[in-house]
Structure formats: structure tokens, C-alpha cells
Amino acid sequence: MLDRVVPTISSLLNARAAGHSLPAGLYIRDDVFEADLDVFFRKHWICIGLECDVSEAGDATVIDIGASSLILLRDDDGVVRVFHNVCRHRGSRILDGGPTIVSKLVCPYHQWTYELTGELAYAPHMGANFDKECRSLKAVNFRSISGLIYVCLSDNPPDDIDELERVMNERLAPYDIRNTKIAYEKDVVEEGNWKLTLENNRECYHCSANHPELCVSFVDLDFGYDPDSLSPEDKAQADEHLALYAERTRRWEEEGHPSAAVEQLIDCVTNFRTQRLIISGAGESQTYDATAASSKLLGTMTRKDLGDTHLWGHNSWKHFMGDHAVVSIVIPLSAGRTLVRTKWLVHKDAVEGVDYDLQKLTDVWIATTDQDSDLVSRSHAGVMDPAYIPGPYSPFSETYLEKFATWYVDRMHAHGY
Template sequence: MSSINGTTHGALFRSRASGHGMPGALFGRQDVFENDVDIFFHKHWIMAGVTADVREPGDVSAVDIGRASIIIVRDDDNFVRAYRNVCRHRGARLREQGKGSVGMLVCPYHQWTYGLDGGLKHAAHMGQHFDPSCRSLMPVPLRVIGGLIFVCLNDEAPVDIAALDETMTPRLAPFDLARTKIAYETDIIENGNWKLAIENNRECYHCSATHPELTVSFLAEDFGFCPDGLSEESERALAEYRARNAASLASWHKEGLLSEAVERLDDVATLFRTQRLVIAGNGESQTMNTKVASTRLLGDNTRRDLGDTHLWTHNSWSHVMSDHAVISYLIPLAPDRTLVRTKWLVHEDAIEGVDYALSDLIEVWQATNAQDARLVAINHQGTQDPGYRPGPFSPFTESYLERFSRWYATRLEAHGV
């Protein structure tokens, strides 16, 4: 358990006042960052990709996570697997971060060669007594949930990933994300701590003032609001919001589409929340005109108004609509640097320029990601100012920040910090 000036990571967090933000040192200290990576990114399930990253046998995706690195591969039997990106000879990295396609995994140092099943197939000059069966690649626990890839870098992975699987598999089934392709993807480096990036994503207090593209497709009441002293106009808008939600929920329920909110945010290892939200305007998709960006809908759907099935975990947020999905996840790089990776998925048969215009598909979240990067950066800067004192969360628009903070504290305690 590391400490600076005698204050441990856990003790620092426990100095936080309930209902308030975290102390600035939790965002800026190197020892806290290293603990965070070890606990929250090496010992918990994290999103690390989508099956569309490895669509065909031989496709590989290497992902760096702190000092660790993994290789996600689709093998010759069409199974998605994950291995440590470490040669079993002298430890060289097998692949640089990124994607590609291979017949075998060949170490660039001494050419030890592995099959896509992880088995060592060739190692020259090792002698007749060498047993290659003892030098297979080290597997990484992996779970594919509705086309989303989750991995855990701890051999004893939390078993409550089953709850996420049981909840999301039927919700994502109508969209058949296994039959999608990546239309576009971006990597953004946000100049802020990963927890600030997550906090920013967990509240929409800021949305109406900073996200003009995103708010086109959201009903304002979904951002959260203070019910005290509502005007007559606001009361009418709230009644209309509730009526529209009820009608949409009834329509989806009639077709067997799961929509109600499911939250596992307390006393769990694998945190997540999901809900199907009504889309504003034309009600079809998160686009500037709120109509579908792709006329080739996901799965075998013919109905366009399927809302926004969102999912968030402690390192990801996803929005799945009738025509496309936007999948984002983050990986911490330094106390003040966070990689945010976003992938826009469309049906595998959708054709750019025929079924969709790329600019229409990516416009909303490309703008939103850039705006969020700026917000996280100024937030991080402020938390490192000597004058920073954590302020109170809004109970109406920032309740999930408090719950994330409590979960974070619980997981620190579970790992003895």
C-alpha cells in the first residue's frame, strides 16, 4: 500500500465528505494512479473491444492496459480468445498495439510461433527434451456479451460478470452486433484522470450548455432536473415527457423488447447500468435530424424507433439504436491522460454512400467526444489547483457520481487499500 506524505490512497478517499467530489490528490497522484490501474483495470472486468474488431479467423487486436498487454484473436474455429501479449520464451511483445490479420502469432524476437489456439507450434534450437505443450500463450479470461468483449487480467475474475451477461444478452440480441462492422473509429487522449472522464459521462448537468449536437436526440427531462418550483410550462413538459415515455415503453413491451432500467452499482464487483431511452424528435437515432443514419438496420429489424439502449460500466459507455451503435471505452495512460476509444458499428452489409453517409453517422458523438475531452481537461486542471475544495453533487443530476464514488471506495476496501 503506497503513500505520500503519510497519507495512503484509501485514507485519502475516506477523507471525502459524503455527497461531495473526491479530493484532488486522487486525480493527480502517481501512486493513486498505479493502484487504480492495478485494481480497477487488472482485477476487474473491463471492456476491451467488440467482436467486429476480429471479424474473420486470423484477425487480431492487441490492446495495452497499463503495463499489461493482451491479444484478442478469432481462431480457426471462429471462437474469440484472449492471451497475454507475452512470448513464453523471454517475454518479448508478440504484437504492437493495433489490429491486423495473421495465420500464426510469431514472436519478432526469436520467431517462436503460436497457433491461434495459443499452442506453441514451433521453437527452433530448443533440443529434443523441450516440451512445447508447457509453453502455450497465457490465456486471459474473456466474455463476449452481445458482441461486446470484456476481459479480466486477473486469473480469479469476478464471477458476477454473469449478471451483466444475463441482463445484456437478451437486450442486445435484437441488434445482432456479431453481424456488424466498424464504420469508423477514433482514439482521443483526454488530458484528465480516468475517474473524471467517467464522472463526466455519468451526469448530464453539463449537457444542455455544452453538447448542442447530443441534446437534439435526448429528452431534456432525461438529463435530470430539480423538481422544486417548476413553472406551469415545465410541469406541462414533464407531463408530456412521462406520457411519451409510457407510450414508448408499452409499445416496446408489447414486442418483448426489454427496456426498464437495471442497475448494479452497489456492493458488486462488476458495476453496470442499462436502460432503453426514448429518443427525441423523430425518435429514431442519435443523429442531427433524429432519423436513422443507416437505412440498413441492425439485425433483422424493420422498426426504426427502438430507442437508445445504453449500457455503462466502470470503463465504458455504449448506445445501441436501430441503425447503428456507438461503443466507447477508456484506458488510463497516466494520472492526467486517458485514452477514449470509440467505434461506430453498422450492419455488416451496410454500404457507405448507399445505406449511410459517414458524416451523418458520426457527427453527434464525434462532436460530443471532443467537447467532453475539453471538459475533462479543465476539470482536471482545476482539481490540481491548490485552491480546489470538493463541492457538493446535485442530488437531482449527479446522483450517479455519488454512487460511483461509493463503489470506488468499496472496491478499494475489498482489495485492502
């Protein structure tokens, strides 16, 4: 029997047809997964958390990305720092996963001890000639963009994150994300490839049939539709909504609230999109009745009718509203498993049960994330089937999937695949 020829990663990338989903191997193969980790989670900027994850001096938390483990902490002077979770002695992990409180970073193996600034303070039995100065913890390249922590594990991080920083510092200033707190956090492990998770998030073709809770406040028409498929009544409603959108965006911008879409999605390194979206129904927040879940608004916000400032990148999506924010971070675990970590933020002084109702705050996105997890697992099971053939994207409802697939292939080629 002849040996079956296994396509190279390059040939899989080259086989991707414009307007279609990716070949199965790009979703399910372990070698592709390792390449994805190297290219998109080590050499590109990724969001790993928030300043409010470490709100007080001595707060620290560990985030694992593939084989890399990172310590996000706040030092005694209130400065946020990110270090590799690797002792400079023989490489032991210093902290275990998750949040903790520390006065110093002490390696449990041989008690090498580091200040929260990263400097090596104590290394027993190393002799009088041992030089501590060159044994500080290895710092990680990071940017705090209005309180959102982005890191790049490469020694040569892409510089086009400057545009993301410029745009979002202005847009997020009124929300003052640095002065929020995490009211709730939930991890969901999806049984699917990270790219399927991202693809699912970048279209709302599936929303009306799968997300009844979200669709109370979220308008699926905002992400495309085929006008010829609508009834005259639905077409008139869609036209009315588009006119309202244009008028609302114009008025918001005139009032000093940047709202128009800004996209850096193809022919770039750092991938992002932001826009101020209309909230449907009561128009205040992404809750089960579209009214605010917290009476204490974020930052300097004084209005509940300023919509949803959304932001997505290649490993996160975020929604910022007057009363709260929702931040979801994607961390690949294997070719077929992906962690989605979601955090709900409120004003740092908001009191549960007094200023906000936790169930109302979280119900919609807990339900939506669970529903999406099921959809992603179905998609992954499908692309593993020998009958799978890449299918066509909707030219109306899945244009952002086409852009993501194009960007993905281009970036893989740029790194030699």
C-alpha cells in the first residue's frame, strides 16, 4: 500500500480558496496548532487581561499561553508589570496558576527571591562572586491600553499596535477601565479550534436562531444581511434601522463621542476592529431587558444611551457600555480545545446588591458564551469529518470571516509557512 502524502502547512494555506472557509487541516492538525501558537500568540500582540486583575500592590496572577507562563502583577509603587514565570536559576515555575497576593516572588525550588520589580534579591549558597544584577526576571513586552493588557512574547513586537492604542485610548477614556473591578469571571473550554471560536464571534449570521437573550439588545443586522432575501416589510425595517444608525453615529460624533467604525483587518500585522453599536430595545445595556444592570456608571459616563463600544482582536472581544463592560479573552489549549475567559467589569466602587444585580449583569453573556461553545464544538466535529469541504462565506453576513481568513493566511506566509 502506498503511503499517504500529508500536505505541508504551506500547501494547506495555498489551497484556501477566496470566499471560502479554511481547509480542514488548518483547523485540526497538531502541527498547524503549534505553528499558530508561534505566529499568532508569540509574535503578535495578544490581550491577556486587565489592570484591574491586579488592582492593589502585591496582587499577581498567572496566565499560561501554550508553553509560556506569564506573571501579571502590581508592584509596591503601584506599577503594573509582566514577567515570564521562569526562575533565573534553573527554570522552575515561581507561581502557580491563577490569582494570588505576594510581597516578594519566591521560587519554591531553591528559594531564589525576587522583588516585585523583578530584581533578584536573594540567592542562597551562590558564593561571594555571584552577580545578582544580571539575574532579574525576564520582562515581557506589554502595553496597557486604557487598562487592557496586551503582550507580545517576541523580542521584536509589531509596532502597528500604535494605531490600536491611539484609537482606543480616545474611545475608552470616559469608561476609565483602570478604575473598574471584576464583578464576575467565568472560564469556558470550547471543544473546538481557536480559529472557529474567532470565526463564530465575527459574524451574527447565527444570532437570531441561537442567541435569544443577546438579541434583545444586540442588532444582528449590524453585521450584514442580504436585502433581496427580506420581505418588503423586513426590508423597510432594515432600511429604517440603517438610517437610524447613520443618524445616531453622526449625532454621537458631533457630541464628542467617537463612534464610526475603525478597521485594521487585512494588510496589517495587528488585527482589530472597533465601532459604537446601537443597543436595541431600551437601549442601555446588554442585559435581558436592555436596561442598565448597574446604577453606578463607569468612569465619567453620565448617560446610558451611548450604545456599545465594541472592540475585537485576534484573541479577544470586548463590549463597553455605560454601566458595565464585558471582556472575553481566547487562549488556545490544543488543536481542538480553546479557553474563553470572560470578565464582567463594573465601577470599582459599585456594591453588589446595592448598585448592581450580579445575575442581571451576567445572564446574557453567560448564556451567549454557552450557546457559542456548543456551536463551536459542532463546527469542529464537522471539519474533522472526511466529508468536510470548505464552504462559501455569505457575501453579506460573513465578510469579516473572509477578512480574518485572508489575514490568517497572509500572516502565516509572512512567517515562512
